[in-house]
Amino acid sequence: MNTAIFDSSVEILHGRSNPMIDPHMHIWGWEIPVYLFLGGLVAGMMVLVPLLELRTGQRSRGLQHSPLLAAVLLSLGMFALLLDLEYPTHLYRFYSTFQPTSPMSWGSWLLMLVYPALIAAWLGGLSDDTRGRLPAAARSLFTLADRFRGPVLWATLALGVGLGTYTGLLLGTMAARVQWNTAVLPALFLTSGLSTGAALLMLLPAEAERKALLVRWDSLAIVVELGLLLTMLLGFATGGAASRVAADALLSGQMAPWFWSFVVVAGLLVPLGLNQVELRRHLPMTLAAPLLVLLGGLALRVILVSAGQDISLASLH
Amino acid sequence: MTTTTPKAQGEREPRYGMVMDTRKCVGCNACVYACMNENAVPEGFGRDWIVSETRGRFPTLQMEIRSERCNHCEDAPCVSVCPTGASHYGPGGIVLVEHDRCTGCKACMAACPYDARFIHPDGYADKCTFCHHRVEKGLDPACATVCPTESLAFGDLDDPTSKVSRLLVAHEHKVLLPEAGTLPKLFFLT
Numbered sequence: 192m193n194t195a196i197f198d199s200s201v202e203i204l205h206g207r208s209n210p211m212i213d214p215h216m217h218i219w220g221w222e223i224p225v226y227l228f229l230g231g232l233v234a235g236m237m238v239l240v241p242l243l244e245l246r247t248g249q250r251s252r253g254l255q256h257s258p259l260l261a262a263v264l265l266s267l268g269m270f271a272l273l274l275d276l277e278y279p280t281h282l283y284r285f286y287s288t289f290q291p292t293s294p295m296s297w298g299s300w301l302l303m304l305v306y307p308a309l310i311a312a313w314l315g316g317l318s319d320d321t322r323g324r325l326p327a328a329a330r331s332l333f334t335l336a337d338r339f340r341g342p343v344l345w346a347t348l349a350l351g352v353g354l355g356t357y358t359g360l361l362l363g364t365m366a367a368r369v370q371w372n373t374a375v376l377p378a379l380f381l382t383s384g385l386s387t388g389a390a391l392l393m394l395l396p397a398e399a400e401r402k403a404l405l406v407r408w409d410s411l412a413i414v415v416e417l418g419l420l421l422t423m424l425l426g427f428a429t430g431g432a433a434s435r436v437a438a439d440a441l442l443s444g445q446m447a448p449w450f451w452s453f454v455v456v457a458g459l460l461v462p463l464g465l466n467q468v469e470l471r472r473h474l475p476m477t478l479a480a481p482l483l484v485l486l487g488g489l490a491l492r493v494i495l496v497s498a499g500q501d502i503s504l505a506s507l508h
Numbered sequence: 509m510t511t512t513t514p515k516a517q518g519e520r521e522p523r524y525g526m527v528m529d530t531r532k533c534v535g536c537n538a539c540v541y542a543c544m545n546e547n548a549v550p551e552g553f554g555r556d557w558i559v560s561e562t563r564g565r566f567p568t569l570q571m572e573i574r575s576e577r578c579n580h581c582e583d584a585p586c587v588s589v590c591p592t593g594a595s596h597y598g599p600g601g602i603v604l605v606e607h608d609r610c611t612g613c614k615a616c617m618a619a620c621p622y623d624a625r626f627i628h629p630d631g632y633a634d635k636c637t638f639c640h641h642r643v644e645k646g647l648d649p650a651c652a653t654v655c656p657t658e659s660l661a662f663g664d665l666d667d668p669t670s671k672v673s674r675l676l677v678a679h680e681h682k683v684l685l686p687e688a689g690t691l692p693k694l695f696f697l698t
Binding site: 200201202203204205206207208209210211212213216218219275276277278279281282284285287288290292293294295296298299361364365366367368433499500503504505508 | 535537540552553554557558559560561562563564565576585588589590591592593594608609610611612613614615617618619620621622623625626627631632684685687688689690
């Protein structure tokens with residue numbers, strides 16, 4: 192039996208002691224935040240790579256393999272998801288049905304569309320050198336890829352927005368978990384995905400012009416993300432008793448030091464500052480800013496997934 | 509004692525619910541053990557449980573004892589988040605899990621405001637079924653059958669002559685976490 196004393200006037204003796212549920216929920220460990228991080232990262236890459244090409248009007252030689260890298264990273268994330276399943280041999284059950292009210296069902300099917308889009312984006316984006324080294328039989332494939340380059344880029348971009356949004360919807364739609372239940376979460380995770388996606392692309396050997404664009408877009412995403420975090424905290428702080436507990440968890444609770452140091456300062460403010468200095472002084476880009484952004488993106492998911500399980504509606508009574 | 513009858517042909521669908529009388533419950537755990545026995549609940553897990561809540565300061569204390577379980581919500585978030593359709597509404601609105609369709613993704617556990625679900629050692633999400641295998645035969649759930657103080661009543665909430673409907677008309681009652689908005693069908697007389 193678990194005894195929980197919430198204040199001096201109420202004592203609850205709880206007879207339930209189910210694993211993963213009591214004394215507080217811990218159903219999702221490292222696998223889910225890692226998946227949400229990688230999913231967001233890939234979503235960001237799926238938006239930014241097409242945007243770079245549409246903006247510059249040219250395929251990027253340095254980033255030509257980035258869609259393939261995105262597919263590999265997404266597969267790592269999906270492997271983490273598989274590890275989380277309690278009944279992994281039933282994985283195919285996701286694909287024997289479509290449940291329109293379930294964000295997870297939307298996500299499962301979305302992932303099946305993401306792979307072909309990434310492969311198409313990769314093939315059509317290969318540089319002329321790389322194409323020349325491939326057997327002649329692949330030529331017709333490139334003719335086809337070039338012909339549909341526009342639609343492929345736009346489809347990849349749209350699927351990227353869908354993927355990034357769904358990772359937030361997954362948690363944001365659960366009324367039972369006050370720390371997750373905010374309409375800001377889909378936009379927050381998408382924006383964080385754009386910023387981490389830009390950070391990863393900055394680590395690849397992109398052309399100088401594209402690199403500068405990425406630094407700018409990364410900075411913009413960071414500013415928007417700071418705004419969304421502020422909106423989320425304001426929503427929690429002014430949303431009634433249950434929401435205020437969620438605000439306290441991030442403002443002064445156990446998670447607060449981690450949230451402010453890893454997510455806000457190290458993951459957003461410091462790289463934003465570094466980006467600005469590099470842009471204004473025309474300094475060569477260092478690895479520091481992108482690595483910090485990636486760390487911050489992972490920390491955001493780890494902290495929110497964990498904090499969301501600490502607070503349930505039932506525990507507030 | 510039997511308070512429910514199976515649905516006859518052409519008859520309307522019942523809307524099953526449970527009424528738990530907190531004033532009669534002594535917290536003996538008979539409901540818990542009856543459930544474990546009836547449903548072969550694995551050791552260390554529970555589909556129902558006793559909560560005793562004490563309020564006030566000694567010596568001015570007030571105690572409420574509740575037998576809790578899945579609320580078989582009318583708008584059940586565990587059903588709407590389930591990606592495979594494993595969680596579903598069975599006959600009479602009983603919320604059930606089809607084991608063979610469950611992947612153990614635990615979305616239902618995250619979505620349930622009552623934390624009523626757990627992962628069965630065999631890998632699927634499990635919880636109270638209102639003993640639907642008994643209800644189909646016109647019997648009450650095991651917990652309601654064994655309760656020595658008759659604190660648990662089961663029946664059709666839409667039938668004004670059922671025991672549960674009469675209890676709810678005659679007594680003050682509440683549901684747990686109404687703010688979750690899931691329209692639970694486990695009522696507590698207070």
